[in-house]
Amino acid sequence: MEWLIWIGAAISVVGMVGLVWCILRVARAKKAGLPEDAMRAELKKVVALNMGALFVSTIGLMMVVVGIFLA
Numbered sequence: 030m031e032w033l034i035w036i037g038a039a040i041s042v043v044g045m046v047g048l049v050w051c052i053l054r055v056a057r058a059k060k061a062g063l064p065e066d067a068m069r070a071e072l073k074k075v076v077a078l079n080m081g082a083l084f085v086s087t088i089g090l091m092m093v094v095v096g097i098f099l100a
Contacts, residue, residue: 030099037092044086051079 058071 033096041089047082
């Protein structure tokens with residue numbers, strides 16, 4: 030089940046890249062000095078992406094754990 034560990038690790042890395050992207054997007058929005066309404070709209074978009082990235086990362090980590098148990 031070594032392949033499950035490596036696939037899970039790759040999926041987890043994709044999720045982590047998504048999280049970093051969300052952080053950078055919020056930092057850019059803060060640096061741009063957007064008005065409050067525009068900032069709230071941007072943060073609403075980022076929250077959805079952040080939750081998706083967390084979900085992908087969690088699924089990847091679960092695949093790694095299952096692969097370790099089955100190895």
